[in-house]
Amino acid sequence: xxxxxxxxxxxxxxxxxxxxxxxxxxxxxxxxxxxxxKEDYRHxxxxxxxxxxxPSQNELKVLITKGELSEKSWFLLANAYTKSGNYEKxxxxxxxxxxxxxxxNYRETLFLLGKTYFRAGxxxxxxxxxxxxxxxxxxxxxxxxxxxLAYEQMKNYKEAIEIxxxxxxxxxxxxxxxxxxxxxxxxxxxxxGVDEKVEAVLKIYKSSNLLAYLVFExxxxxxxxxxxxxxDASKSExxxxxxxxxxxxxxxxxxxxxxxxxxxxxxxxxYIKEASSSSIFELDILINLDxxxxxxxxxxxxxxxxxxxxxxxxxxxxxxxSIGTSRAELSLVKDYHKDxxxxxxxxx
Numbered sequence: 001x002x003x004x005x006x007x008x009x010x011x012x013x014x015x016x017x018x019x020x021x022x023x024x025x026x027x028x029x030x031x032x033x034x035x036x037x038k039e040d041y042r043h044x045x046x047x048x049x050x051x052x053x054x055p056s057q058n059e060l061k062v063l064i065t066k067g068e069l070s071e072k073s074w075f076l077l078a079n080a081y082t083k084s085g086n087y088e089k090x091x092x093x094x095x096x097x098x099x100x101x102x103x104x105n106y107r108e109t110l111f112l113l114g115k116t117y118f119r120a121g122x123x124x125x126x127x128x129x130x131x132x133x134x135x136x137x138x139x140x141x142x143x144x145x146x147x148x149l150a151y152e153q154m155k156n157y158k159e160a161i162e163i164x165x166x167x168x169x170x171x172x173x174x175x176x177x178x179x180x181x182x183x184x185x186x187x188x189x190x191x192x193g194v195d196e197k198v199e200a201v202l203k204i205y206k207s208s209n210l211l212a213y214l215v216f217e218x219x220x221x222x223x224x225x226x227x228x229x230x231x232d233a234s235k236s237e238x239x240x241x242x243x244x245x246x247x248x249x250x251x252x253x254x255x256x257x258x259x260x261x262x263x264x265x266x267x268x269x270x271y272i273k274e275a276s277s278s279s280i281f282e283l284d285i286l287i288n289l290d291x292x293x294x295x296x297x298x299x300x301x302x303x304x305x306x307x308x309x310x311x312x313x314x315x316x317x318x319x320x321x322s323i324g325t326s327r328a329e330l331s332l333v334k335d336y337h338k339d340x341x342x343x344x345x346x347x348x
Contacts, residue, residue, distance in 0.1 A: 071097065071105060078112070087120035107133060111143060118146055126150050141170050148177070149321060157185040179208045180315070180323050187218065194222050202230060211324055214315050217242050224250035236261045241299045241313065241328045244269065268297075282330040298333035301326050 074093055081090040094113035098106065114129030130147040133140055144167055151160035161181050164174045186192065186200045198219060205215045212235045219227035220242055231252075236243065236259060243262070248271055256262040257274065267275035268286035278284040282297060289295060301310045304327050306320035316323050 071100075071102070075109075075112070078116075082116055082119065087116055090116050091120070107137060111140075114143070115146060118150055123150050123154050127154070138166070139170060141167065141172060144170075145321075152181065152184070152316075155188060157181055157188065161185070175208065176210050176323050179204055179210045180214070183211060183214060198223055198226055202226075211315070213238055213242070213313075213324065213326060217313070220246055220250070225252075228252040228255055231255060233259050233262075236265075238327075240265065240330070241297075244297055280330070282332055285332060294335050295332050296335035298331040300329045300331065302329055303327075 074097055078090040078093040081087070081093070091113065094109055094116060097109045098113065110129060110133055114126045114133070117123075117129065118126035127147060127150045130143045130150065133143040134147070137143070144163055148160050148163040148167075151157070151163065161178070164178055164181070167174050167177075183201055183204055186197055186204075189197070192200070201215055201218060205211065212232065216227055216231070216235065216239055219230070224246065233255075243265060251266070251271065253272070256266055256272070260275075263272065263274040264278040264280070264283050264287070266272050268278065268283040270290075275287055278287055286295065286297070299313075301313050302308070303310070303314075303317040303320060303322060304325040305322040306317060308317065308319045309329070310318075310326075313328070314326050317325055
């Protein structure tokens with residue numbers, strides 16, 4: 001026994017015991033943390049499984065009432081549904097959150113619901129919600145802007161124009177919005193004739209110097225002569241797709257011969273032979289091909305504001321809602337129209 005107590009007082013023995021204790025504590029801490037993490041993942045997986053099968057409205061109501069997720073988490077989940085295009089589920093989440101006892105973020109939730117209705121195409125429901133927000137909070141620019149967009153898509157241009165006044169009072173720049181909406185009101189009028197529309201649109205354009213693409217795209221379509229008479233050569237590159245698609249009979253060669261860009265464009269088109277090269281790659285290729293290869297210009301449209309690409313020209317970006325930010329991106333594509341014309345001629 002005495003020998004044992006003597007050994008226990010040995011410093012080396014104490015060091016061994018110390019390291020053994022550290023090992024035991026580390027061992028149990030490691031496995032406890034691993035077990036805890038596994039339990040946490042299991043709990044999270046079980047919770048997320050509830051959403052893999054798209055919970056019904058009643059199930060959502062129960063889940064929101066339980067409070068297992070914070071309101072911020074529900075917002076994130078609804079936003080994820082919106083981005084994936086599942087507007088119905090996002091609408092259900094916002095609708096149930098509005099029924100919750102906590103009304104701290106009621107106005108924000110109502111706005112998000114209206115915004116989701118707008119993106120889903122339920123314009124009348126969106127309009128009603130934005131008007132409801134403005135009844136109690138008239139100085140809410142986000143709601144005013146979306147109400148304006150809803151009226152615009154519903155083609156209620158007069159109502160949309162009326163929204164500009166409160167936006168101006170909130171110190172927002174509405175110059176381009178006013179020009180755009182007034183042009184849409186004119187162009188969609190059933191009371192005005194084509195000549196009256198042309199005159200009214202030109203009047204707005206000359207006073208504001210805005211929306212050249214919208215104006216000249218319309219003018220070249222309905223009255224090419226007036227379009228050339230009022231043509232602004234500085235807008236040539238902006239209007240490259242419009243100019244490219246004008247029929248030969250509607251061209252004004254006197255104006256074209258005075259503009260370097262237009263000479264390059266219509267040399268590439270094959271209508272004239274006044275340019276031997278171009279600083280624009282696609283035009284340079286077409287000029288040098290000299291109609292030996294069946295190719296033409298193709299166009300995609302990028303929003304200068306949000307950089308989203310669209311296959312068709314637009315006046316207001318459907319993603320960020322900016323006006324007049326469309327820019328044509330050029331590419332070389334096969335000329336199917338020429339192929340079709342040649343096939344028709346071969347049967348004659």
